[in-house]
Amino acid sequence: MKIKSAAFVMSNSKVEKCPNEPLPEYAFIGRSNVGKSSLINMLTDRKGLAKISGRPGKTQLINHFRINDNWFLVDLPGYGYARASKKDKKTFQKYITSYFEQRKQLVCSFVLVDIRHEPQKIDTEFMEWLGENGIPFCIVFTKADKLKPAAIEQKVEAYIQELLMGAWEEAPDHFITSSSKRIGREVVLEFIDGINQQFFKENPR
Numbered sequence: 001m002k003i004k005s006a007a008f009v010m011s012n013s014k015v016e017k018c019p020n021e022p023l024p025e026y027a028f029i030g031r032s033n034v035g036k037s038s039l040i041n042m043l044t045d046r047k048g049l050a051k052i053s054g055r056p057g058k059t060q061l062i063n064h065f066r067i068n069d070n071w072f073l074v075d076l077p078g079y080g081y082a083r084a085s086k087k088d089k090k091t092f093q094k095y096i097t098s099y100f101e102q103r104k105q106l107v108c109s110f111v112l113v114d115i116r117h118e119p120q121k122i123d124t125e126f127m128e129w130l131g132e133n134g135i136p137f138c139i140v141f142t143k144a145d146k147l148k149p150a151a152i153e154q155k156v157e158a159y160i161q162e163l164l165m166g167a168w169e170e171a172p173d174h175f176i177t178s179s180s181k182r183i184g185r186e187v188v189l190e191f192i193d194g195i196n197q198q199f200f201k202e203n204p205r
């Protein structure tokens with residue numbers, strides 16, 4: 001899929017105030033600093049579209065980006081941001097949860113995990129919560145540039161095996177990406193395109 005346009009639409013902390021066009025929407029979620037905003041910039045090929053920082057906790061709100069004028073990408077704050085105050089964490093938690101529970105346009109969420117790490121409870125519990133709530137998701141392994149090809153394969157295999165030994169009977173769809181090396185761009189965009197086509201077949205405009 002070609003990205004012809006990518007525009008920031010709005011930031012807010014209330015799911016009710018998100019854009020109300022009936023367009024398919026994809027949300028990026030994961031721990032702080034995992035690379036959600038970087039991935040959005042890589043996919044759209046727009047360097048400064050989503051705000052990036054080496055310090056965790058950069059993205060603080062629900063950020064909507066309209067792509068090709070017919071679908072949305074959503075950049076969310078990270079969960080598990082250690083330096084946020086307890087009160088801030090609670091507020092984050094609440095609006096992220098409401099976003100996932102209430103956002104009807106959400107057709108697929110991408111749960112980002114750093115490819116170098118073993119499965120972390122905060123991520124696997126979040127995936128289980130998505131599953132229990134019937135919210136479709138895929139896993140996106142980020143920062144693949146940090147590992148050699150053989151290690152990439154071994155890490156992904158081990159991660160998926162651990163999910164299969166836990167709550168999952170089937171491996172969720174998963175993608176290997178690197179925003180700095182632009183790995184995984186086409187596959188993720190084609191995946192989104194496939195869902196978009198299905199969406200517009202079922203919801204003709």
Ligand code: GTP
Binds near residue numbers: 033059078181
């Ligand atoms: P929050 O908004 O704080 O939740 O973080 P985020 O998940 O949006 O992460 P962000 O995209 O801001 O990136 C965090 C840091 O990781 C930045 O220093 C990025 O340059 C770096 N980073 C992101 N993606 C990659 C990648 O694919 N490879 C490498 N090597 N670094 C990356």
Ligand code: MG
Binds near residue numbers: 077
């Ligand atoms: Mg961010």
